Amino acid sequence: MQIDAILFDKDGTLFDFAATWEAFARALMMKLAEGDITRAAQLGEVIGFDLHAGRYHPDSIVIAGTPAEIVEVLAPWVPGMTKPALIDMLNHEASQAPQAEAVPLGPFLDHLRGHGLKLGVATNDAEAPARVHLGGAGVQDRFDFIAGSDSGHGAKPGPGQLLAFAAHVGVAPEHVAMVGDSTHDLLAGRAAGMRTVAVLTGMAPADELAPHADVVLAHIGEIPAWLGL
Structure with a gap:
């Protein structure tokens, strides 16, 4: 992988x-x-x-x-x-709206970037509040790409945001992992030809997400171990 x-x-x-x-x-x-x-x-x-x-x-x-x-x-x-x-x-x-980080985002994202990974955010929220949330957590600059539903690429479960990210960072979709907590995220990932990672920090239970995911993790903090980093 x-x-x-x-x-x-x-x-x-x-x-x-x-x-x-x-x-x-x-x-x-x-x-x-x-x-x-x-x-x-x-x-x-x-x-x-x-x-x-x-x-x-x-x-x-x-x-x-x-x-x-x-x-x-x-x-x-x-x-x-x-x-x-x-x-x-x-x-x-x-x-x-107040934000509660799923894990301490700064060290987590720095760890991934330290291994050469390109990082992005694709949300069905609008782009402006998304940037406010990421900026409030002090991590907006860790991302190579940030798109909302109003950024011109469409919304999930469509693959537009995902393919725009892959093109922006110059990585083939099959070498990108889409990480999300809803079937919208996972269906978008499958439609884009990406690996799909489900996390359980949203509202959907594991049995709803598992059919659409390559792996189901408790939270994003388990991603480095999944990748062997």
Whole structure:
């Protein structure tokens, strides 16, 4: 197995999903509901978020959806706001969401780079909040490529972001590993002809991910051992 580059999903992969996006959903719903908790809970159900329990439903659009897809679901319930205004609010709240690193990212990424690996991020989040999150963790400069769903390459499970990364770093797709916590990530990796690595720091269980993955790991910190580094 020759892996020369690794492309990471962001939420649920580099960062723990629940710590980030449960806080985001609560803040967004309360803002949209203008502080009315009953209304906020109703809006939460629209996107598959239980406001009172602080949990996402397994099929929530937020787990793997793009900001545009989330807005398509929300817009009919917020008739006083345009879709562009909703996307702006969503991206702002996303950029403010707290981040919990799945592992200490600086040393982890430096270790991979020290072995000559090219690194990238492909997320269904928008690019601007993704860069804010990576910058907040102090690791944006470790990546050779960062793309969001609005970066012009499409969104996962399509392979556009993945193939753009491979082309950008000059590595054949078969020598790239796509790492993610959702079937969207893994299906995109398979479509791009890459190796697929599932991690369990998102919302999906191992038995859902395993059919689409070459390996299932507890978290990204196990990647060096998988690669023999």
